[in-house]
Amino acid sequence: MTGTRLNESNLFAWLVGGSLLVSAVAGAICALLVSGKFGGSLFIGGVLATANFLWMRRGVEAALQLQPRNASRFAVLRYLLRLAVMAVVLYLLIVRLGVDIFGLLLGLSVLVLNITVFSIYLSTRKGG
8 A cells, every 4th residue: 555546446455544544543642632441442443344344345245256146145144244243242342341432433433434535535536
């Protein structure tokens, strides 16, 4: 990603790298300014959202390699599995580890923010 300009062919790498970077920087700043628990929760949320995004992409790519009849069933089962795993991880983080819910929610939204920023950047760069 270093020295590489953002374009449609490497957008995914930029989204993942940018989300992890924003999560780390925002988590560190919030740990210093708000609390360590809030900053750590923000970082964990960002990493979790990025991991979910990577898992979703791999599932879609795998489904596209299958026959259409099998692909929909595979995609639905993969989606339900991903959703269940995320629910268990979020439950453990909130109930068992006691992470800051607001920090976690903010971290989970970092990827959406990056997608929005990259979309605006790409559309304005093309003059659209």
